[in-house]
Amino acid sequence: MATSKAAPARKPLILVSNDDGITAPGIRNLIEVASRVGDVVVVAPDGPQSGMGHAITIGNTLRLRPVDIFEPGIRAYECSGTPADCVKLAKREVLGGQAPDLVVSGINHGSNSSISVLYSGTMSAALEAGIEGIPAIGFSLCDYGHDADFSHTLPHIEHVIRQAITHGIPAGVTLNVNFPPIGRGPIKGIKVCRQARAKWQEEFDKRFDPRGQEYYWMVGKFVNMDRGEDTDEWALANGYASLVPCTYDLTAYAAMPTLNAEWDLPHATHA
Amino acid sequence: MATSKAAPARKPLILVSNDDGITAPGIRNLIEVASRVGDVVVVAPDGPQSGMGHAITIGNTLRLRPVDIFEPGIRAYECSGTPADCVKLAKREVLGGQAPDLVVSGINHGSNSSISVLYSGTMSAALEAGIEGIPAIGFSLCDYGHDADFSHTLPHIEHVIRQAITHGIPAGVTLNVNFPPIGRGPIKGIKVCRQARAKWQEEFDKRFDPRGQEYYWMVGKFVNMDRGEDTDEWALANGYASLVPCTYDLTAYAAMPTLNAEWDLPHATHA
Numbered sequence: 001m002a003t004s005k006a007a008p009a010r011k012p013l014i015l016v017s018n019d020d021g022i023t024a025p026g027i028r029n030l031i032e033v034a035s036r037v038g039d040v041v042v043v044a045p046d047g048p049q050s051g052m053g054h055a056i057t058i059g060n061t062l063r064l065r066p067v068d069i070f071e072p073g074i075r076a077y078e079c080s081g082t083p084a085d086c087v088k089l090a091k092r093e094v095l096g097g098q099a100p101d102l103v104v105s106g107i108n109h110g111s112n113s114s115i116s117v118l119y120s121g122t123m124s125a126a127l128e129a130g131i132e133g134i135p136a137i138g139f140s141l142c143d144y145g146h147d148a149d150f151s152h153t154l155p156h157i158e159h160v161i162r163q164a165i166t167h168g169i170p171a172g173v174t175l176n177v178n179f180p181p182i183g184r185g186p187i188k189g190i191k192v193c194r195q196a197r198a199k200w201q202e203e204f205d206k207r208f209d210p211r212g213q214e215y216y217w218m219v220g221k222f223v224n225m226d227r228g229e230d231t232d233e234w235a236l237a238n239g240y241a242s243l244v245p246c247t248y249d250l251t252a253y254a255a256m257p258t259l260n261a262e263w264d265l266p267h268a269t270h271a
Numbered sequence: 272m273a274t275s276k277a278a279p280a281r282k283p284l285i286l287v288s289n290d291d292g293i294t295a296p297g298i299r300n301l302i303e304v305a306s307r308v309g310d311v312v313v314v315a316p317d318g319p320q321s322g323m324g325h326a327i328t329i330g331n332t333l334r335l336r337p338v339d340i341f342e343p344g345i346r347a348y349e350c351s352g353t354p355a356d357c358v359k360l361a362k363r364e365v366l367g368g369q370a371p372d373l374v375v376s377g378i379n380h381g382s383n384s385s386i387s388v389l390y391s392g393t394m395s396a397a398l399e400a401g402i403e404g405i406p407a408i409g410f411s412l413c414d415y416g417h418d419a420d421f422s423h424t425l426p427h428i429e430h431v432i433r434q435a436i437t438h439g440i441p442a443g444v445t446l447n448v449n450f451p452p453i454g455r456g457p458i459k460g461i462k463v464c465r466q467a468r469a470k471w472q473e474e475f476d477k478r479f480d481p482r483g484q485e486y487y488w489m490v491g492k493f494v495n496m497d498r499g500e501d502t503d504e505w506a507l508a509n510g511y512a513s514l515v516p517c518t519y520d521l522t523a524y525a526a527m528p529t530l531n532a533e534w535d536l537p538h539a540t541h542a
Binding site: 119127 | 516
C-alpha cells in the first residue's frame with residue numbers, strides 16, 4: 001500500500017492543533033512530546049471547540065494571532081475558528097503553503113473513540129490534514145477533567161509519532177488514538193482496532209430561564225452495542241490504548257450492489 | 272443484507288430538517304414533496320448552519336420554538352442548535368422518543384457531493400438519524416443561490432422517498448443525493464455512486480478591519496483528483512443525479528493489516 005512518508009533528511013516539521021483551545025493542558029503536553037521529535041508550529045482555537053465535528057467557518061471572518069505562552073522556539077498562533085479552520089489557515093498562511101511532515105491534534109480532554117470520532121473537533125483537525133494528504137494523528141485521553149493526568153500517555157505518544165515519521169501512514173488514512181485514564185494502571189500496549197458500533201443516547205434536561213422560557217441542556221449516555229474484541233471500546237476497557245485508522249471516504253461500498261438490485265431508479269432515456 | 276424498513280400499515284412519519292435554516296426555500300420544497308408521501312414534522316435550525324459538519328451543542332443551551340409558516344397540518348419547530356442537534360431534539364422532545372420512519376434533510380442550496388459530505392450540515396442531520404438506526408436521506412441541489420430553482424428535482428425526490436419507504440435503506444447506511452442545477456437540462460437518471468476523491472483547496476482573502484487589525488475570509492476552490500466514471504462528481508457533470516450510500520463507520524479496514532505488519536507497536540507485557 002502506498003504510504004505518505006515524511007522526508008528523513010531534516011528535522012520533521014510538526015503542526016499541533018486541538019479542540020479544547022490553545023490554553024488547555026492537553027495541548028501543552030502534546031507540544032512538549034512533539035518538540036522532542038521535530039520542529040513544532042502550533043495553530044489552535046482561541047477557545048473551546050469541543051463537539052464541533054468537521055465544522056468550517058464560511059459565513060464569518062477568521063482571526064489569527066501570535067501567542068507567546070510556550071517554550072522558546074515554539075511558533076504558536078490562536079485562531080478564532082474551528083479545528084478544521086486552524087489546519088487550513090496553518091497550511092496556507094502560517095506555513096506559506098508548505099505542508100508539515102505530520103499533524104498531531106490533542107491531547108483531547110475526553111474520549112474520541114467509537115462514534116465520538118464524528119463529533120470530535122480533535123479528529124476533524126487531523127482528518128482535515130488527511131484530506132490534504134498530510135500524515136495526521138488525533139490523540140485523546142478518556143478523562144474529561146481539566147486537571148486530567150496525561151503523564152502515562154506521553155511515552156506512548158512519542159512512540160506513535162516516531163513510528164509515523166519512520167513508517168509513514170497509509171495514504172488516505174488518519175489515525176485516531178485513545179488512551180485509558182491513569183487510574184486504570186499501566187497501559188498494556190497499543191492495539192490497532194476498528195471503530196466500535198456504539199452511539200450517544202441523548203437525554204435533554206429541560207429548564208426555564210428567568211423569563212419563564214424553556215431551554216434545554218443536552219446530556220448523553222454512551223451506549224456500546226458492539227461485543228467485538230477487535231474494537232476501540234474493548235481495547236480501552238481492557239487497559240490498552242486504541243489506534244483506529246480512519247478514512248474520510250464515507251462511501252458504504254457494500255450497499256452499492258444492494259441498492260442497484262433492490263431499488264427501482266430511473267435510468268438514462270437519452271444518455 | 273438486513274434493511275431497516277418502514278412499517279407499511281399506516282402513513283409514514285417523516286421528519287424534515289436542513290442546514291440552511293427553517294425559512295430557506297429548499298426546505299419548503301422538501302416539505303411539500305414529503306407531505307405527498309407521509310405525515311411531516313419539521314425541526315430545523317433558526318438560522319443558517321452551512322459548513323457545520325457534525326457539530327453538536329454541548330457547552331451551551333438549546334432552544335426549541337414552534338413556528339407556523341407552512342401548510343396547515345405541518346408541525347414545525349425552529350431550533351437554536353446545529354442540524355445534528357435538531358434531529359436529537361426532534362426524536363427525544365418533539366416525538367417523545369418515537370423514531371420517525373424516515374428523516375429527510377435539505378434540499379440544500381449547494382452541492383454536498385464528494386468530500387463536501389464531511390463539512391455538510393445537511394448530511395450531518397441525515398447521518399445523525401442513521402446512527403440512531405433511522406432510514407435517512409440528504410438532498411442537495413448544485414446551486415448555491417437563495418432563489419435556486421428546485422422544480423426539476425421534486426419528482427425525483429418523491430421517487431427516492433417512496434423507494435426508501437418501500438425497500439428500506441441498508442442497515443448502517445445513510446443516502447447522500449445530489450442534483451445538477453436546472454440549467455443543465457432534464458435529469459438523465461439517478462446513479463448509485465461512490466464519493467469522488469476530491470478536496471477543497473482553500474485560499475484566504477486577508478483584509479484589515481477599521482482598527483487596522485487583520486482578518487481572513489476563507490475562499491475555496493473545488494479540486495477533483497478522481498477520473499473515475501463511477502463517482503458522484505462524474506454523474507453530476509454528466510447530467511445525472513448522484514446517490515451515494517454513506518457509512519458513519521470511519522474505520523479504514525484495509526489499513527489495519529498494513530499497520531500491524533509495518534509498525535512496531537508495544538504489546539501486552541502482562542495481559
